[in-house]
Amino acid sequence: MSQGRRGGHAVNASIASTPLAAMSTPSTPDFSAIQKVVRNVFRSSQIKVQQVERLQGRLHQVYLIRLVDGTSLVMKCPPTYNTRLLRCEKHALETQLKTLETLREYTQLSVPQVIKFDHNNGHLGSPFLLMSHLPGRRLSELLDHITSSQRRSIDRALGHAVKSLTALSATQYGLTHRVFSKKGYHSWRDAFLSLLESVLRDAEDMVVTMPYESIRYFVGQHSDYLNEVKEPRLVALDVCDPQNVLVDPQNMHITGLVGFSNVIWGDPLMTDGIFNGSAAFFEGFGEYPARDRGTHARMLLYEIYRATVQIVAHHYRSHLNTDELVARRSLSDALRELAEL
Incomplete structure (x- = not known):
């Protein structure tokens, strides 16, 4: 579910200091937080996020992150705090992490590459899964x-x-x-x-x-x-x-x-x-x-x-x-x- 129909929520770097929450939903992390996460993951202060776009997901919060250099990433975060989960859904992020790692190692299938999984990120305040973005x-x-x-x-x-x-x-x-x-x-x-x-x-x-x-x-x-x-x-x-x-x-x-x-x-x-x-x-x-x-x-x-x-x-x-x-x-x-x- 790392791809989704465009949800209509996109913020450019020109308004990086403006929380995305003010433009979409209360559950959307702000632009600066995502910028900090990306720089921390790649250990470089030179990386710049150009745009963050909310994608439509069935359960999780999913974002398409476009960097200035043309690279695209997908970030998957837990559902909003008021989303009630079934028992089998409570470890969905961890399931996707383990499955993608297994598929990348043992098959030739085209699936996203896991770049980072963080159980409790300080910038976003919640776990996240950062992945490569597939075309199509x-x-x-x-x-x-x-x-x-x-x-x-x-x-x-x-x-x-x-x-x-x-x-x-x-x-x-x-x-x-x-x-x-x-x-x-x-x-x-x-x-x-x-x-x-x-x-x-x-x-x-x-x-x-x-x-x-x-x-x-x-x-x-x-x-x-x-x-x-x-x-x-x-x-x-x-x-x-x-x-x-x-x-x-x-x-x-x-x-x-x-x-x-x-x-x-x-x-x-x-x-x-x-x-x-x-x-x-x-x-x-x-x-x-x-x-x-x-x-x-x-x-x-x-x-x-x-x-x-x-x-x-x-x-x-x-x-x-x-x-x-x-x-x-x-x-x-x-x-x-x-x-x-």
Whole structure:
């Protein structure tokens, strides 16, 4: 999510002493603070920030920083203080840091390079992740302008990218920050049930109307199928979301992938591309999911999880424009199908 649609908030160096907060939102750090951060990161007082632009992010505060020498950087900061987070979202910056470092080291994928991660920066007063800026525009902005042939080409490239992602393995299952600190799970069943239970508790905290008993019962009844997963693989849950795919608007080729804050280690079937992939996607991926009972059951379990997260996130942050009715319908359908399996 290091790229975003222009949010309309930009400040030039000519007004460097003016807080950005005065021009946009109370949560926006001022220009001078960002200037100090950049100079501190690069250990040079000669570096000058020309412009800071607020980008549109789903959860985090994201800024495009343009330097006088033409370099562009992306800074990702925590959500505003009044943003309520789901339990699985509380380590999103750390997740993106660890994931990007892993991808840069072990794959050839075009992803942002981490320049600096600071847990508690004195200038901004909050953690931040500073990254390189990738060229291109979000695929979501160009969907109305691409041909079916171009979309198939993009889907094939995404399939190839997901193959590279899911080829990476770990020694434990679960949320990325826990796996990297050796506090993950030794079975995918335990990890997945913990993920689902955490979002159900988020729902209970907000008194969201949900079929809690049915979810827990039917998932529990079929959870043994999760034991078919024998090795933790990297699962980037939103990697194929059109908002996280950058393309060259001239030739419609993928220029990079962003948005790695929602990553776990588990079953590749949970990746959104595999879950909703087109025929072209699977051409690039190289294989189709098996059509056995266990695979089908796991896919239904993951649909239940996805739908539950969408419903709960809608109640936490209704401004995301999540279609709650669609998510509830998906949840009901998956529960019914699982009950009949």
